[in-house]
Amino acid sequence: MIPQTFEYTAPKTLEEALQIIAGGGKPLSGGMSLIPMMKLRLAAPDHLVDLGRLKDLHYIREEGGALHIGATTTHQDVASSALVRGKCPLLAQTAGGVGDPQVRNRGTIGGSVAHADPSADYPAAMQALEAKFVLKGAKSERTVAAADFFLDTFLTALEPGEIVREVIVPVEDGSTGTHYEKVVQKASGFAVVGIAVRISRKAGKIVWARVGVTGLANHAYRATAVEKGLAGTSGGATEVQNAAAVVADGIEANSDLHASAEYRKHLAVVHTIRALLAALARTA
């Protein structure tokens, strides 16, 4: 039993939910992070507003060359969606590796990005995909790029009263190969280090690369130095190794009981190489 009492509302509409959240209510989606935090007394909300049961936040659709995913779409539904698997395979692969089946059945994409755990899987993919988040408040709506969204450990660009309403990711074209490679923290499944990669290769030359890194720093980031190092090359083994070598340059790496900062940086380089080679093998 959670020691502290609280109020619970399952609103019928998004408008009703946003009204209560504007007044200080705390969003509850899958509860896969919030409920454990409440048990540990790290969170003690007065009023939970259950977004998880709002049907109109649970969708995946293709529109204008992008996939639009409602915030309460579960990891399981992202991972098993034919649309996501076909058109944004990096996201499907990432979702399929979050935690375990029971966690994926409840946890949501909106909850995961809003929570911004520095070891969460989705944020790496979001950086590599240059995803956009639609943030909605009772009287406002704005769209924020992933690059401007993840600010610090458990800290995002969300303002009080705002929720993540939708996640927008691109539809890949035929030239792109993608891969997510993570060093799994065995007990929970979280990433000690996770590397999300997209590479476009045409006529044997890398046109562009995108590399998102989670687990290493206070928040997921795009390793643009690696991306620059790859552009224009053919993606041979030496070129990949040289480009990957700088993935952790200038980064203040996390250190905890799972891995020291130095070891994390080492893991990041090794697994960036693996992720790049796997993604390259999937390019045309």
Added chain:
Amino acid sequence: MNINLKINGKTHSDDVEPRLLLIHYLREVVGLTGPHVGCETSLCGACTVECDGKAVKSCTMFAVQADGANVTTIEGLAVDGKLHAMQEAFWNEHGAQCGFCTPGMIMASKQILDRNPHPTDEEIRMGLEGNVCRCTGYQHIVNAVRAAAKAGA
């Protein structure tokens, strides 16, 4: 708060505090002690039940979140005293030792075959990632799921 839900086919209506976890509701209010509390920290899977056809850790859900849902616990698998094929398979293959993890293991195993009737051993193991067993070393559990798949569970 009043909740109305179906548990193992039977309708229940109860007044509960929002902070009551689903596992405690099932065990202490409804009296279904099949689902176990192993860790209460979302890691062991002993509390796994089905909620609207999906395996969930009932220690990481409030009872109020199950309002209106259709819940199945291990007690609800047998029909008229005839065990579910997954229960038969765990029995035949010695998938249980002390039995503490077994109710959750069987519910998670059932989900594996519901989604993929012919899993590989690798897929079976991935499907049981959220469940911990201290006794069996898992091999007999994997054997049980494989046997149930063969039997067309």
